[in-house]
Amino acid sequence: MKKMLLATAVSSAILATSAFAHDHGSVKIGLLLGFTGPAESLAPAMAAGAELAFKEATDSGKFLDGKAIEVIRADSTCVDASAATAAAERLATSDKVASFVGALCSGATGAILQGVARTNGLMMISPSATSPALTTAEDDDLFFRVSPSDARQGEIIAQMLIEQDIKSAALTYTNNDYGKGLADSIQTSYEGLGGKITLAAAHEDGKGDYNAEVGALSSAGGDMLVVVGYLDQGGKGIIQSSLDTGAFDQFFLPDAMIGESIFGHFGADIDGSIGSIPGTDSDGAATYSELATAAGFEAGPYSGESYDAAALTLLAMQAAGSSASADAKAKVFDVANAPGEKIYPGELAKGLEILASGGEIDYVGATSVELIGPGEAAGSYREIVVEGGTDKTVKFRQ
Amino acid sequence: MDFLNSITLLGNFIIVPGLVYGSQLALGALGVTLIYGILRFSNFAHGETMAVGSMVTILATWGLQSLGVSISPLPTALLALPIGIIAAILLCLTTDKIVYRFYRRQRAAPVTLLIASLGVMFFYSGLTRFVVGPGDINFFDGTRFIIRAREFKQMTGLDEGLAIKTTHGITIIITLIIVAALFYFLNRTKTGKSMRAYSDNRDLALLSGINPDRVVLIVWIITAILATIAGTLYGLDKSFKPFTFLQLLLPIFAAAIVGGIGNPLGAITGGFVIAFSEISITYAYRKFLTYNLPESWEPDGLVQLLSTDYKFAVSFVILVVVLLVRPTGIFRGQSV
Numbered sequence: 001m002k003k004m005l006l007a008t009a010v011s012s013a014i015l016a017t018s019a020f021a022h023d024h025g026s027v028k029i030g031l032l033l034g035f036t037g038p039a040e041s042l043a044p045a046m047a048a049g050a051e052l053a054f055k056e057a058t059d060s061g062k063f064l065d066g067k068a069i070e071v072i073r074a075d076s077t078c079v080d081a082s083a084a085t086a087a088a089e090r091l092a093t094s095d096k097v098a099s100f101v102g103a104l105c106s107g108a109t110g111a112i113l114q115g116v117a118r119t120n121g122l123m124m125i126s127p128s129a130t131s132p133a134l135t136t137a138e139d140d141d142l143f144f145r146v147s148p149s150d151a152r153q154g155e156i157i158a159q160m161l162i163e164q165d166i167k168s169a170a171l172t173y174t175n176n177d178y179g180k181g182l183a184d185s186i187q188t189s190y191e192g193l194g195g196k197i198t199l200a201a202a203h204e205d206g207k208g209d210y211n212a213e214v215g216a217l218s219s220a221g222g223d224m225l226v227v228v229g230y231l232d233q234g235g236k237g238i239i240q241s242s243l244d245t246g247a248f249d250q251f252f253l254p255d256a257m258i259g260e261s262i263f264g265h266f267g268a269d270i271d272g273s274i275g276s277i278p279g280t281d282s283d284g285a286a287t288y289s290e291l292a293t294a295a296g297f298e299a300g301p302y303s304g305e306s307y308d309a310a311a312l313t314l315l316a317m318q319a320a321g322s323s324a325s326a327d328a329k330a331k332v333f334d335v336a337n338a339p340g341e342k343i344y345p346g347e348l349a350k351g352l353e354i355l356a357s358g359g360e361i362d363y364v365g366a367t368s369v370e371l372i373g374p375g376e377a378a379g380s381y382r383e384i385v386v387e388g389g390t391d392k393t394v395k396f397r398q
Numbered sequence: 399m400d401f402l403n404s405i406t407l408l409g410n411f412i413i414v415p416g417l418v419y420g421s422q423l424a425l426g427a428l429g430v431t432l433i434y435g436i437l438r439f440s441n442f443a444h445g446e447t448m449a450v451g452s453m454v455t456i457l458a459t460w461g462l463q464s465l466g467v468s469i470s471p472l473p474t475a476l477l478a479l480p481i482g483i484i485a486a487i488l489l490c491l492t493t494d495k496i497v498y499r500f501y502r503r504q505r506a507a508p509v510t511l512l513i514a515s516l517g518v519m520f521f522y523s524g525l526t527r528f529v530v531g532p533g534d535i536n537f538f539d540g541t542r543f544i545i546r547a548r549e550f551k552q553m554t555g556l557d558e559g560l561a562i563k564t565t566h567g568i569t570i571i572i573t574l575i576i577v578a579a580l581f582y583f584l585n586r587t588k589t590g591k592s593m594r595a596y597s598d599n600r601d602l603a604l605l606s607g608i609n610p611d612r613v614v615l616i617v618w619i620i621t622a623i624l625a626t627i628a629g630t631l632y633g634l635d636k637s638f639k640p641f642t643f644l645q646l647l648l649p650i651f652a653a654a655i656v657g658g659i660g661n662p663l664g665a666i667t668g669g670f671v672i673a674f675s676e677i678s679i680t681y682a683y684r685k686f687l688t689y690n691l692p693e694s695w696e697p698d699g700l701v702q703l704l705s706t707d708y709k710f711a712v713s714f715v716i717l718v719v720v721l722l723v724r725p726t727g728i729f730r731g732q733s734v
Contacts, residue, residue, distance in 0.1 A: 208642035212680045212706040215411040219682035246547020246559035
C-alpha cells in the first residue's frame, strides 16, 4: 500500500513537471461575435473559423515559445450596443483577455472599440464590420478589420447594377450603422455612374409585416430592389412581402443578405437576383474550405475572414514577441502585407517559425489579406447570381 | 384602363391587406372588449394569450406533419387549431383561478386587476419563449396563393397585379364565421343573454339568479378561443414571432377603445378603422395618381402622408382624438 502511494505521488509529480515543461501559461483571446440577433446564422461558422486558427497555432507549439491560446467566446449581439459593451467589458476586466477578435456587426464593433478596447488599450480585429464610419473612427491604432469598408462595396454594387443594364432601382436599408453606411455609398456611386435610386427608405428589423414599406418602394418603382438588410430579419421580410404582392421579383443582395436562409427559403422565386460578398478565388480560399471540411464545419460567409482575423492577431503577437496589445498593434501591417514569405491557411506553424527567427512574412490567408488605409482590407468581391434557387459565382472583382 | 389599373393597385396594397389586418385586429379586440365588459378590467395579457395559443397550435401542427396528416391545399394548422384552443382555455381558467379570482372576491379596483394582468403578461411571454424560443417560426404549409400577382396580370391584361394569399382568404372567412357565431351566442342564447345582463348591471344580474362563476368561466373560454384563432391567423399570414404579439397589443386596444370598449360591434368596427388608417396613411400614392392624373400633373414626390416608420403612431393619434371627442367610442361603449 505504501509503495502504491509512493508510486502515485512520484508519477503525478513527473506528470505535473512534464505538463509544466510544455506549457508556459496561456494567452487568453476574446472572441466577440453576434451569436444572437439579426446575423446569428453567420456566427457559428465564423467562430469555428477563428477557433481553427487558434487551435492550429496552439498545436504547433511555436506560438510565443509554446504558449497555448485560450479562446473565450462572448455574445456581442448585433444591434444592442449596451449588451455588446457589457460582454466585452467582462472579457477585458474579469477574464483579462490580451486582445479581441470581433465583433460581427458594425454597430457593436464601434461601441466596443470606443467603450472597451480604447479604454483598456486592447487590440481588436474584426472579421466582418464593414461600416465606412469605422475608417475614420478614433482608434488609437488598436482597430483593424479583415473586411473592406462598405464605401468599396457600394462602388462594386453600383458597377454591377450598371453592367446588368439596370437604369433605376429602389433601395431599402436596415436602420443602423451598417445599413445607412452602405446605402449612402451605393446611392452616391450609382448616381455617379448615371443610375437612378427612386427611393432610399429605411426599414426596422423584427417587424411582423413589411407590406407598408414594400408599398412605398413599389410606388417609387425601379427595375430592381436593392435590399441592404439582414438575412434572418427585415431583409427577408421585405423580400417575402415584395414577392407576395408582386411588387418586385428581382433583388440585389449585398453581403449580409447572402446565406442559406435566403436561398433555401425562397428558392427559384428570386431567380435572376444578383449579389456581392467579400470573397476571393485565390488558392487560400480553396485550402481554407478544405481545412474547414476536415474540421467538421462548412466555411460560410465571413468564416475565412474570421480565420484570418484570428491568425493576424497571433502573428502580430509573435512578431512583437509579446501578447500585449500595445506591442502587437504596431506589427499587424508588417505581417499582413509584403514583403516576406507568403503564408496560406494551414501554414501558421511556418509563419510563426519565420517570425520567431526574425524573418518577414506576408500573410495571405483565406481571403488574400492586404491591409490599406487605417487598417482595413482592400477588398475583393465575389459576384453571384441566383439560378434555380442557389447562388452561382459569376466572377471575382478586385 | 388606367383607372382599372389604379384600382387594382389600391386593392393590392390597401384593400386586401387592410381587410386581413382588420380581421385579425377585430378578433383580438373582441377578446379585450369582452373581458372589459364583463370582468371590468383591461386585460394586458391578451396579446400573450394569443402567443401561447398559437404556440400550442404550432406544436400540434408539427406533430400532425410528422404523422403525415395534411389537408392540402389548406394549412395543417387549421386542423391543429382545436388543440391550441383547448390549451389556451386551460391556461386562462387556471390563471383566473390562481390570480384574478382572488382580486374579484376582494372587489378590487379595475386598476389593480390591470396591474395583475401585466404580471400575467410577463409570465405568458416568458412561457412562450421558454418553450419555442424567441425566433421566427414559419408554420404555413399547403398552397400559398389563391391568385398570384403574375397570374392576375396575365388573366386580366392589366399592368398591375393583385395577389390574394390563401391565408388572406382563410382569415376573412374564419373571422366572418366566428363573428356570426359570437353574435348569435350573445343575442340569441340564454347563456349569452345572462352574460349581457351581468355586464350591464352586476348586482341586478346576481339578484335574478345568474350564476357569476358560470359567466366568468364562459367569458374566459370565449376569450381563449378568440385569442388563439387571432394569433394563429396572424402567425399563418405573417410569421410567428413571440415579440410581435406585444406590439399588436397597442392597435388591439386602440381598436377596442375607438369602437367603444365593452361593445362587440364596436370592437369589429374599431379593428377595421385602425387597420385601414394605418395602411392608407402610410401608403405612397404616387403611382395611383400617375394613373389617374393628366401627364403634366404627375407628382414628383411619393405623395406619402407619413413615413412607414410611424405606422404605430397612427393608432395612438386616433386613440387620442377619439378619447377627446367621443370618450365612449363610436358605438357608445362604457366610458373609459
